Amino acid sequence: MAPQHGEKRTLTPEAFGKFLRWLSEDDELAVREYQRIRTKLIRFFIHKGCTDADDLFDRTVDIVVAKVESCEEYQNPLAYCYGVARNVWHEDTRERKSVPLEVDVAFPEHPDPKPHELELQCLDRCLAQLSPGDRDVVTRYHGQHGHDKIPVRRGLADGAGGINALRIRVCRIRKELRICVVDCTKRLLN
Amino acid sequence: MKSNLPDRSLIREYLLGRLDNEKELEEQLSHDICANDELSEMVESIEEEIIEDFLDGTMDSADKDAVSTYFLRPPQRQEKLRFARLLNNHLAEQHQLVQTISDMRPSAYTNAVRDRSEYSAPIPWWTHFKTYGQLTAFVVLGIGSLLYISALQKKGAGLESQLAQERVHSANLVKEAPILQSSFIPLTLVADRSRGDDSQIPHIEIRPSTRRIMVDIALQGHSPGPFNVNLETKAGNGPMWSARLLPLFSSSGDTRLVFDLPAQGLESDVYSFVVSSLLPGSGSGKHYDFRVELAH
Numbered sequence: 001m002a003p004q005h006g007e008k009r010t011l012t013p014e015a016f017g018k019f020l021r022w023l024s025e026d027d028e029l030a031v032r033e034y035q036r037i038r039t040k041l042i043r044f045f046i047h048k049g050c051t052d053a054d055d056l057f058d059r060t061v062d063i064v065v066a067k068v069e070s071c072e073e074y075q076n077p078l079a080y081c082y083g084v085a086r087n088v089w090h091e092d093t094r095e096r097k098s099v100p101l102e103v104d105v106a107f108p109e110h111p112d113p114k115p116h117e118l119e120l121q122c123l124d125r126c127l128a129q130l131s132p133g134d135r136d137v138v139t140r141y142h143g144q145h146g147h148d149k150i151p152v153r154r155g156l157a158d159g160a161g162g163i164n165a166l167r168i169r170v171c172r173i174r175k176e177l178r179i180c181v182v183d184c185t186k187r188l189l190n
Numbered sequence: 191m192k193s194n195l196p197d198r199s200l201i202r203e204y205l206l207g208r209l210d211n212e213k214e215l216e217e218q219l220s221h222d223i224c225a226n227d228e229l230s231e232m233v234e235s236i237e238e239e240i241i242e243d244f245l246d247g248t249m250d251s252a253d254k255d256a257v258s259t260y261f262l263r264p265p266q267r268q269e270k271l272r273f274a275r276l277l278n279n280h281l282a283e284q285h286q287l288v289q290t291i292s293d294m295r296p297s298a299y300t301n302a303v304r305d306r307s308e309y310s311a312p313i314p315w316w317t318h319f320k321t322y323g324q325l326t327a328f329v330v331l332g333i334g335s336l337l338y339i340s341a342l343q344k345k346g347a348g349l350e351s352q353l354a355q356e357r358v359h360s361a362n363l364v365k366e367a368p369i370l371q372s373s374f375i376p377l378t379l380v381a382d383r384s385r386g387d388d389s390q391i392p393h394i395e396i397r398p399s400t401r402r403i404m405v406d407i408a409l410q411g412h413s414p415g416p417f418n419v420n421l422e423t424k425a426g427n428g429p430m431w432s433a434r435l436l437p438l439f440s441s442s443g444d445t446r447l448v449f450d451l452p453a454q455g456l457e458s459d460v461y462s463f464v465v466s467s468l469l470p471g472s473g474s475g476k477h478y479d480f481r482v483e484l485a486h
Contacts, residue, residue, distance in 0.1 A: 040224050046264040047223070047233070049207055053264055082224050086217075116380055116408075123280055142278050143285035164198070164235070171235040178273050 011062055019065045023077050037078050041085045048089050056092055060085045122184035126177050138173045141166075195229050196222070201236050206253065207260035237267070241274050279444075373401040375453070379463065380408045382476035391460065393481035400453045407465060407478055409437060409445040416468050417447060424460040424479060434468070458484045 023037075024030040038057060045053035063084050074080045127135055137160070140152050153166070160166035196219065203209055209216040223233050243249050244257050262268055377394050394403065416436050422428030437445045447465065459482055466475030
Protein backbone atom coordinates (compact mmCIF):
# COMPACT_ATOMS: atom_id res chain seq x y z
CA MET A 1 0.00 0.00 0.00
CA ALA A 2 1.22 3.50 -0.77
CA PRO A 3 2.13 5.70 2.19
CA GLN A 4 -0.39 8.29 3.30
CA HIS A 5 0.19 12.01 3.54
CA GLY A 6 3.00 12.81 5.98
CA GLU A 7 4.31 9.27 6.15
CA LYS A 8 7.87 8.48 5.12
CA ARG A 9 8.20 7.14 1.58
CA THR A 10 9.12 3.53 1.18
CA LEU A 11 9.97 3.67 -2.51
CA THR A 12 13.02 1.51 -3.11
CA PRO A 13 15.49 2.01 -5.98
CA GLU A 14 14.41 -1.38 -7.34
CA ALA A 15 10.74 -0.42 -7.36
CA PHE A 16 11.52 2.91 -8.97
CA GLY A 17 13.67 1.15 -11.57
CA LYS A 18 10.73 -1.09 -12.33
CA PHE A 19 8.53 1.96 -12.72
CA LEU A 20 11.02 3.47 -15.19
CA ARG A 21 11.13 0.19 -17.12
CA TRP A 22 7.36 0.35 -17.30
CA LEU A 23 7.64 3.79 -18.89
CA SER A 24 10.16 2.63 -21.50
CA GLU A 25 12.71 -0.09 -22.13
CA ASP A 26 15.17 2.60 -23.15
CA ASP A 27 16.81 4.29 -20.12
CA GLU A 28 17.00 7.72 -21.66
CA LEU A 29 13.43 7.63 -22.94
CA ALA A 30 12.20 6.35 -19.58
CA VAL A 31 13.81 9.23 -17.69
CA ARG A 32 12.47 11.73 -20.22
CA GLU A 33 8.98 10.28 -19.92
CA TYR A 34 9.20 10.33 -16.13
CA GLN A 35 10.13 14.02 -16.22
CA ARG A 36 7.29 14.77 -18.64
CA ILE A 37 4.77 13.01 -16.39
CA ARG A 38 6.18 14.73 -13.35
CA THR A 39 5.89 18.20 -14.91
CA LYS A 40 2.34 17.59 -16.05
CA LEU A 41 1.07 16.10 -12.82
CA ILE A 42 2.69 18.74 -10.65
CA ARG A 43 1.06 21.36 -12.82
CA PHE A 44 -2.24 19.52 -12.43
CA PHE A 45 -1.93 19.67 -8.64
CA ILE A 46 -1.00 23.35 -8.78
CA HIS A 47 -4.00 24.05 -11.02
CA LYS A 48 -6.15 22.44 -8.39
CA GLY A 49 -4.79 24.81 -5.75
CA CYS A 50 -2.82 22.19 -3.81
CA THR A 51 -0.20 23.54 -1.45
CA ASP A 52 2.15 20.57 -1.73
CA ALA A 53 2.18 19.47 -5.36
CA ASP A 54 5.53 17.69 -5.07
CA ASP A 55 4.32 15.63 -2.16
CA LEU A 56 1.14 14.68 -4.00
CA PHE A 57 3.16 13.66 -7.02
CA ASP A 58 5.31 11.41 -4.82
CA ARG A 59 2.16 9.81 -3.44
CA THR A 60 0.90 9.27 -6.98
CA VAL A 61 4.14 7.59 -8.03
CA ASP A 62 4.09 5.41 -4.93
CA ILE A 63 0.62 4.18 -5.80
CA VAL A 64 1.50 3.61 -9.45
CA VAL A 65 4.68 1.77 -8.52
CA ALA A 66 2.69 -0.52 -6.26
CA LYS A 67 0.40 -1.31 -9.15
CA VAL A 68 2.97 -1.55 -11.93
CA GLU A 69 2.75 -5.34 -11.84
CA SER A 70 -0.91 -5.28 -12.70
CA CYS A 71 -0.82 -2.47 -15.26
CA GLU A 72 2.08 -3.63 -17.41
CA GLU A 73 -0.13 -3.82 -20.42
CA TYR A 74 -1.28 -0.25 -20.06
CA GLN A 75 -0.36 1.61 -23.26
CA ASN A 76 -0.48 5.18 -21.98
CA PRO A 77 1.47 5.67 -18.72
CA LEU A 78 0.67 9.40 -18.59
CA ALA A 79 -3.07 8.74 -18.74
CA TYR A 80 -2.78 6.03 -16.08
CA CYS A 81 -0.72 8.24 -13.77
CA TYR A 82 -3.13 11.09 -14.38
CA GLY A 83 -6.05 8.91 -13.30
CA VAL A 84 -4.25 8.01 -10.09
CA ALA A 85 -3.30 11.65 -9.55
CA ARG A 86 -6.97 12.65 -9.72
CA ASN A 87 -7.77 10.21 -6.96
CA VAL A 88 -4.89 11.53 -4.88
CA TRP A 89 -6.19 15.06 -5.42
CA HIS A 90 -9.73 14.09 -4.33
CA GLU A 91 -8.33 12.50 -1.23
CA ASP A 92 -6.20 15.56 -0.49
CA THR A 93 -9.19 17.87 -1.01
CA ARG A 94 -11.15 15.97 1.61
CA GLU A 95 -8.21 16.14 4.03
CA ARG A 96 -7.46 19.83 3.67
CA LYS A 97 -10.98 21.24 3.53
CA SER A 98 -10.89 22.49 7.07
CA VAL A 99 -7.33 23.79 7.03
CA PRO A 100 -7.23 27.58 6.57
CA LEU A 101 -4.26 29.41 5.07
CA GLU A 102 -2.11 30.90 7.79
CA VAL A 103 -0.02 33.34 5.78
CA ASP A 104 -0.86 36.30 3.60
CA VAL A 105 -0.30 34.56 0.29
CA ALA A 106 -0.96 37.73 -1.70
CA PHE A 107 2.17 39.36 -0.34
CA PRO A 108 4.78 36.65 -0.26
CA GLU A 109 7.96 38.12 1.13
CA HIS A 110 11.41 37.01 0.29
CA PRO A 111 12.47 34.85 3.22
CA ASP A 112 15.64 36.89 3.59
CA PRO A 113 16.07 40.54 2.46
CA LYS A 114 19.69 40.11 1.40
CA PRO A 115 18.99 37.95 -1.64
CA HIS A 116 16.60 40.66 -2.83
CA GLU A 117 19.54 42.86 -3.83
CA LEU A 118 21.25 39.93 -5.50
CA GLU A 119 18.03 39.13 -7.28
CA LEU A 120 17.91 42.62 -8.76
CA GLN A 121 21.51 42.32 -9.92
CA CYS A 122 20.68 38.96 -11.45
CA LEU A 123 17.56 40.34 -13.07
CA ASP A 124 19.67 42.94 -14.87
CA ARG A 125 22.12 40.28 -15.98
CA CYS A 126 19.36 37.98 -17.18
CA LEU A 127 17.60 40.79 -19.02
CA ALA A 128 20.88 41.52 -20.77
CA GLN A 129 21.14 37.87 -21.83
CA LEU A 130 17.78 37.90 -23.60
CA SER A 131 17.67 38.30 -27.35
CA PRO A 132 17.22 41.98 -28.31
CA GLY A 133 13.69 41.25 -29.54
CA ASP A 134 12.60 39.49 -26.34
CA ARG A 135 14.23 42.15 -24.20
CA ASP A 136 12.43 44.88 -26.07
CA VAL A 137 9.07 43.12 -25.72
CA VAL A 138 9.35 42.39 -22.00
CA THR A 139 10.76 45.84 -21.21
CA ARG A 140 7.95 47.61 -23.00
CA TYR A 141 5.30 45.20 -21.73
CA HIS A 142 6.24 45.79 -18.10
CA GLY A 143 7.65 49.29 -18.47
CA GLN A 144 4.51 51.21 -17.57
CA HIS A 145 2.12 51.56 -14.72
CA GLY A 146 -1.61 52.14 -14.87
CA HIS A 147 -3.32 53.26 -18.03
CA ASP A 148 -0.05 53.99 -19.86
CA LYS A 149 0.41 50.29 -20.46
CA ILE A 150 -2.75 49.92 -22.57
CA PRO A 151 -1.55 51.63 -25.78
CA VAL A 152 1.92 50.13 -25.44
CA ARG A 153 0.57 46.60 -25.13
CA ARG A 154 -1.84 47.18 -27.97
CA GLY A 155 1.08 48.16 -30.17
CA LEU A 156 3.06 45.13 -29.08
CA ALA A 157 0.08 42.85 -29.73
CA ASP A 158 -0.22 44.18 -33.28
CA GLY A 159 3.39 43.20 -33.87
CA ALA A 160 3.04 39.80 -32.21
CA GLY A 161 -0.03 38.60 -34.09
CA GLY A 162 -2.67 39.39 -31.50
CA ILE A 163 -3.01 39.86 -27.78
CA ASN A 164 -3.08 36.14 -26.98
CA ALA A 165 0.06 35.48 -28.98
CA LEU A 166 1.70 38.38 -27.16
CA ARG A 167 0.67 37.01 -23.75
CA ILE A 168 2.06 33.59 -24.58
CA ARG A 169 5.32 35.14 -25.75
CA VAL A 170 5.67 37.31 -22.65
CA CYS A 171 4.82 34.33 -20.48
CA ARG A 172 7.62 32.34 -22.11
CA ILE A 173 10.11 35.20 -21.69
CA ARG A 174 9.17 35.69 -18.03
CA LYS A 175 9.60 31.99 -17.41
CA GLU A 176 13.05 32.11 -19.01
CA LEU A 177 13.93 35.13 -16.87
CA ARG A 178 12.63 33.52 -13.70
CA ILE A 179 14.72 30.40 -14.23
CA CYS A 180 17.77 32.49 -15.10
CA VAL A 181 17.37 34.70 -11.98
CA VAL A 182 16.94 31.70 -9.69
CA ASP A 183 20.10 30.06 -11.08
CA CYS A 184 22.06 33.31 -10.93
CA THR A 185 20.99 34.10 -7.36
CA LYS A 186 21.93 30.61 -6.22
CA ARG A 187 25.35 30.99 -7.85
CA LEU A 188 25.99 34.36 -6.18
CA LEU A 189 24.87 33.10 -2.79
CA ASN A 190 27.23 30.13 -2.89
CA MET B 191 -5.90 27.10 -38.94
CA LYS B 192 -8.27 27.77 -36.07
CA SER B 193 -7.46 25.48 -33.15
CA ASN B 194 -10.01 23.74 -30.98
CA LEU B 195 -8.79 25.20 -27.75
CA PRO B 196 -11.33 26.18 -25.12
CA ASP B 197 -12.26 29.76 -24.44
CA ARG B 198 -9.76 31.72 -22.33
CA SER B 199 -12.45 32.86 -19.92
CA LEU B 200 -13.40 29.24 -19.25
CA ILE B 201 -9.79 28.40 -18.44
CA ARG B 202 -9.65 31.41 -16.20
CA GLU B 203 -12.67 30.12 -14.29
CA TYR B 204 -10.98 26.74 -14.06
CA LEU B 205 -7.80 28.27 -12.66
CA LEU B 206 -9.77 30.25 -10.10
CA GLY B 207 -11.30 26.99 -8.87
CA ARG B 208 -14.82 27.76 -10.01
CA LEU B 209 -15.29 24.60 -12.03
CA ASP B 210 -14.50 22.23 -9.20
CA ASN B 211 -18.21 21.74 -8.62
CA GLU B 212 -18.93 21.06 -12.30
CA LYS B 213 -17.48 17.60 -12.35
CA GLU B 214 -17.78 16.74 -16.03
CA LEU B 215 -16.47 20.04 -17.35
CA GLU B 216 -13.65 20.15 -14.83
CA GLU B 217 -12.65 16.58 -15.59
CA GLN B 218 -12.64 17.14 -19.33
CA LEU B 219 -10.60 20.34 -19.07
CA SER B 220 -8.09 18.85 -16.61
CA HIS B 221 -7.60 15.89 -18.91
CA ASP B 222 -7.20 18.07 -22.00
CA ILE B 223 -4.68 20.32 -20.29
CA CYS B 224 -2.65 17.29 -19.29
CA ALA B 225 -2.76 15.75 -22.75
CA ASN B 226 -2.47 18.80 -25.00
CA ASP B 227 0.80 20.76 -24.88
CA GLU B 228 -0.61 23.69 -26.79
CA LEU B 229 -3.48 24.03 -24.36
CA SER B 230 -1.08 23.62 -21.47
CA GLU B 231 0.97 26.57 -22.71
CA MET B 232 -2.18 28.63 -23.09
CA VAL B 233 -3.19 27.78 -19.52
CA GLU B 234 0.19 28.92 -18.32
CA SER B 235 -0.20 32.27 -20.05
CA ILE B 236 -3.66 32.73 -18.50
CA GLU B 237 -2.17 31.94 -15.13
CA GLU B 238 0.33 34.76 -15.67
CA GLU B 239 -2.51 37.00 -16.82
CA ILE B 240 -4.36 36.38 -13.54
CA ILE B 241 -1.21 37.31 -11.64
CA GLU B 242 -0.87 40.51 -13.70
CA ASP B 243 -4.48 41.49 -13.12
CA PHE B 244 -4.06 40.84 -9.43
CA LEU B 245 -0.95 43.03 -9.30
CA ASP B 246 -2.58 45.76 -11.37
CA GLY B 247 -5.57 45.80 -9.04
CA THR B 248 -7.95 45.48 -11.97
CA MET B 249 -9.85 42.48 -10.58
CA ASP B 250 -13.31 42.60 -9.11
CA SER B 251 -13.63 41.57 -5.50
CA ALA B 252 -14.91 38.06 -6.28
CA ASP B 253 -11.90 37.30 -8.47
CA LYS B 254 -9.56 38.85 -5.95
CA ASP B 255 -11.03 36.65 -3.29
CA ALA B 256 -10.65 33.55 -5.46
CA VAL B 257 -7.01 34.45 -6.10
CA SER B 258 -6.25 34.90 -2.40
CA THR B 259 -8.08 31.83 -1.15
CA TYR B 260 -7.55 29.35 -3.98
CA PHE B 261 -5.25 30.41 -6.80
CA LEU B 262 -2.35 31.49 -4.60
CA ARG B 263 -2.38 28.46 -2.32
CA PRO B 264 0.49 26.66 -4.12
CA PRO B 265 3.86 28.17 -3.17
CA GLN B 266 4.91 27.92 -6.82
CA ARG B 267 2.28 30.49 -7.71
CA GLN B 268 3.20 32.70 -4.78
CA GLU B 269 6.73 32.69 -6.12
CA LYS B 270 5.46 33.61 -9.58
CA LEU B 271 3.55 36.51 -8.07
CA ARG B 272 6.60 37.70 -6.21
CA PHE B 273 8.75 37.54 -9.33
CA ALA B 274 6.13 39.32 -11.45
CA ARG B 275 6.03 42.11 -8.87
CA LEU B 276 9.82 42.35 -8.89
CA LEU B 277 9.93 42.50 -12.68
CA ASN B 278 7.12 45.05 -12.89
CA ASN B 279 8.66 47.37 -10.35
CA HIS B 280 12.15 47.06 -11.77
CA LEU B 281 11.24 47.73 -15.39
CA ALA B 282 8.70 50.43 -14.59
CA GLU B 283 11.28 52.22 -12.49
CA GLN B 284 13.81 52.08 -15.30
CA HIS B 285 11.24 53.44 -17.71
CA GLN B 286 10.27 56.21 -15.31
CA LEU B 287 13.87 57.19 -14.81
CA VAL B 288 14.57 57.40 -18.52
CA GLN B 289 11.54 59.64 -18.87
CA THR B 290 12.65 61.81 -15.98
CA ILE B 291 16.06 62.30 -17.49
CA SER B 292 14.69 62.98 -20.93
CA ASP B 293 12.41 65.62 -19.40
CA MET B 294 15.62 67.30 -18.21
CA ARG B 295 14.45 67.26 -14.63
CA PRO B 296 17.41 65.75 -12.86
CA SER B 297 16.26 67.22 -9.54
CA ALA B 298 13.11 65.11 -9.42
CA TYR B 299 14.69 62.87 -6.83
CA THR B 300 15.73 65.77 -4.65
CA ASN B 301 12.21 66.41 -3.43
CA ALA B 302 12.66 64.48 -0.28
CA VAL B 303 9.08 64.83 0.91
CA ARG B 304 6.49 63.59 -1.50
CA ASP B 305 2.98 62.38 -1.68
CA ARG B 306 2.16 58.74 -2.33
CA SER B 307 3.24 57.54 -5.71
CA GLU B 308 4.43 54.44 -7.49
CA TYR B 309 7.89 53.28 -6.71
CA SER B 310 10.00 50.44 -7.87
CA ALA B 311 13.02 48.43 -7.00
CA PRO B 312 16.54 49.93 -7.24
CA ILE B 313 17.77 50.42 -10.77
CA PRO B 314 21.08 50.91 -12.51
CA TRP B 315 20.31 54.50 -13.40
CA TRP B 316 23.88 55.61 -13.83
CA THR B 317 24.08 53.74 -17.08
CA HIS B 318 21.47 56.07 -18.51
CA PHE B 319 23.26 59.10 -17.13
CA LYS B 320 26.32 58.09 -19.04
CA THR B 321 24.39 57.82 -22.27
CA TYR B 322 22.57 61.09 -21.80
CA GLY B 323 25.67 62.87 -20.65
CA GLN B 324 27.53 61.80 -23.74
CA LEU B 325 24.60 62.64 -25.98
CA THR B 326 24.37 66.11 -24.45
CA ALA B 327 28.07 66.62 -24.95
CA PHE B 328 27.74 65.45 -28.52
CA VAL B 329 24.84 67.79 -29.31
CA VAL B 330 26.56 70.79 -27.76
CA LEU B 331 29.71 69.89 -29.62
CA GLY B 332 27.71 69.85 -32.85
CA ILE B 333 26.21 73.26 -32.15
CA GLY B 334 29.63 74.62 -31.29
CA SER B 335 30.98 73.32 -34.57
CA LEU B 336 28.13 74.95 -36.51
CA LEU B 337 28.83 78.27 -34.83
CA TYR B 338 32.41 77.86 -35.72
CA ILE B 339 31.66 77.25 -39.40
CA SER B 340 29.35 80.25 -39.48
CA ALA B 341 32.02 82.41 -37.97
CA LEU B 342 34.48 81.04 -40.44
CA GLN B 343 32.37 82.16 -43.35
CA LYS B 344 31.90 85.64 -41.95
CA LYS B 345 35.35 86.29 -40.78
CA GLY B 346 38.52 85.35 -42.43
CA ALA B 347 40.57 87.01 -39.79
CA GLY B 348 41.03 85.46 -36.38
CA LEU B 349 40.35 82.00 -37.77
CA GLU B 350 43.17 80.29 -36.01
CA SER B 351 42.32 81.65 -32.57
CA GLN B 352 38.61 80.73 -32.88
CA LEU B 353 39.51 77.24 -33.91
CA ALA B 354 41.72 76.88 -30.90
CA GLN B 355 38.93 78.17 -28.63
CA GLU B 356 36.39 75.75 -30.04
CA ARG B 357 38.76 72.87 -29.57
CA VAL B 358 39.23 73.76 -25.93
CA HIS B 359 35.45 74.08 -25.57
CA SER B 360 34.85 70.68 -27.19
CA ALA B 361 37.44 69.03 -25.03
CA ASN B 362 35.77 70.44 -21.94
CA LEU B 363 32.40 69.10 -23.03
CA VAL B 364 33.78 65.64 -23.54
CA LYS B 365 35.34 65.85 -20.09
CA GLU B 366 31.97 66.77 -18.62
CA ALA B 367 30.35 63.48 -19.63
CA PRO B 368 32.14 61.28 -17.09
CA ILE B 369 31.68 63.97 -14.45
CA LEU B 370 27.93 63.86 -15.04
CA GLN B 371 28.07 60.10 -14.93
CA SER B 372 29.70 59.93 -11.55
CA SER B 373 28.29 62.99 -9.79
CA PHE B 374 25.46 60.87 -8.31
CA ILE B 375 25.89 57.49 -6.66
CA PRO B 376 23.09 55.16 -5.59
CA LEU B 377 22.76 53.57 -2.17
CA THR B 378 20.10 50.92 -1.56
CA LEU B 379 19.45 49.73 1.98
CA VAL B 380 17.13 46.80 2.58
CA ALA B 381 18.11 45.42 5.98
CA ASP B 382 18.30 47.37 9.21
CA ARG B 383 20.94 46.64 11.82
CA SER B 384 18.82 44.04 13.62
CA ARG B 385 18.42 42.01 10.43
CA GLY B 386 21.72 42.69 8.73
CA ASP B 387 25.12 41.11 8.87
CA ASP B 388 27.83 43.44 10.20
CA SER B 389 30.43 41.99 7.88
CA GLN B 390 28.39 42.63 4.77
CA ILE B 391 26.90 46.10 5.13
CA PRO B 392 26.42 48.00 1.86
CA HIS B 393 29.25 50.29 0.90
CA ILE B 394 29.68 53.23 -1.44
CA GLU B 395 32.77 54.81 -2.88
CA ILE B 396 32.78 58.61 -2.97
CA ARG B 397 34.96 60.04 -5.69
CA PRO B 398 36.08 63.67 -5.92
CA SER B 399 33.42 64.16 -8.62
CA THR B 400 30.60 62.72 -6.47
CA ARG B 401 28.13 65.41 -5.52
CA ARG B 402 25.11 63.64 -4.11
CA ILE B 403 24.05 60.20 -2.83
CA MET B 404 20.72 58.82 -3.99
CA VAL B 405 19.32 56.75 -1.13
CA ASP B 406 16.58 54.14 -1.35
CA ILE B 407 15.54 52.49 1.92
CA ALA B 408 13.11 49.55 1.83
CA LEU B 409 11.04 49.75 5.00
CA GLN B 410 9.60 46.83 6.89
CA GLY B 411 5.87 47.00 7.55
CA HIS B 412 3.37 49.42 6.12
CA SER B 413 3.54 52.52 8.30
CA PRO B 414 2.22 55.60 6.47
CA GLY B 415 4.86 57.83 8.10
CA PRO B 416 6.01 60.52 8.27
CA PHE B 417 9.50 59.43 9.24
CA ASN B 418 12.43 61.25 10.78
CA VAL B 419 15.67 60.28 9.07
CA ASN B 420 18.94 61.17 10.79
CA LEU B 421 22.40 60.46 9.50
CA GLU B 422 24.82 59.48 12.25
CA THR B 423 28.14 57.75 12.53
CA LYS B 424 27.85 54.16 13.64
CA ALA B 425 29.10 55.25 17.05
CA GLY B 426 26.04 57.46 17.35
CA ASN B 427 27.64 60.87 16.70
CA GLY B 428 25.41 63.30 14.92
CA PRO B 429 22.99 63.84 13.40
CA MET B 430 25.07 65.11 10.50
CA TRP B 431 22.01 65.42 8.30
CA SER B 432 18.33 65.01 8.97
CA ALA B 433 14.99 65.21 7.19
CA ARG B 434 11.34 64.49 7.77
CA LEU B 435 10.11 62.29 4.92
CA LEU B 436 6.97 60.67 3.65
CA PRO B 437 7.41 57.16 2.23
CA LEU B 438 6.56 55.99 -1.25
CA PHE B 439 4.10 53.15 -1.60
CA SER B 440 3.84 50.69 -4.46
CA SER B 441 0.49 49.35 -5.55
CA SER B 442 1.53 46.08 -3.92
CA GLY B 443 1.96 47.74 -0.54
CA ASP B 444 5.75 47.87 -0.29
CA THR B 445 7.09 50.99 1.40
CA ARG B 446 10.26 52.93 0.62
CA LEU B 447 12.02 56.13 1.49
CA VAL B 448 13.73 57.70 -1.49
CA PHE B 449 15.81 60.83 -1.06
CA ASP B 450 19.20 62.31 -1.78
CA LEU B 451 21.77 64.10 0.28
CA PRO B 452 25.10 65.84 -0.35
CA ALA B 453 28.20 63.65 -0.38
CA GLN B 454 30.43 66.45 0.93
CA GLY B 455 31.59 66.12 4.48
CA LEU B 456 31.48 62.33 4.62
CA GLU B 457 34.70 60.56 5.54
CA SER B 458 35.77 56.93 5.17
CA ASP B 459 33.72 55.43 7.99
CA VAL B 460 30.59 53.46 8.84
CA TYR B 461 27.45 55.58 8.99
CA SER B 462 23.87 54.87 9.82
CA PHE B 463 20.52 56.30 8.79
CA VAL B 464 18.29 56.22 11.84
CA VAL B 465 14.69 55.96 10.64
CA SER B 466 11.94 56.55 13.17
CA SER B 467 8.23 56.91 12.64
CA LEU B 468 6.60 60.04 14.03
CA LEU B 469 3.43 58.13 14.80
CA PRO B 470 2.85 57.59 18.51
CA GLY B 471 3.75 54.16 19.84
CA SER B 472 5.95 53.24 16.87
CA GLY B 473 8.90 52.29 19.01
CA SER B 474 12.52 53.28 18.62
CA GLY B 475 14.21 53.99 15.32
CA LYS B 476 15.82 51.47 13.03
CA HIS B 477 19.44 51.79 12.00
CA TYR B 478 20.44 51.21 8.39
CA ASP B 479 24.23 50.96 8.31
CA PHE B 480 26.50 51.54 5.34
CA ARG B 481 30.19 52.02 4.79
CA VAL B 482 31.72 55.01 3.00
CA GLU B 483 35.08 54.85 1.30
CA LEU B 484 36.68 57.99 -0.04
CA ALA B 485 38.50 57.45 -3.33
CA HIS B 486 41.27 59.88 -4.23
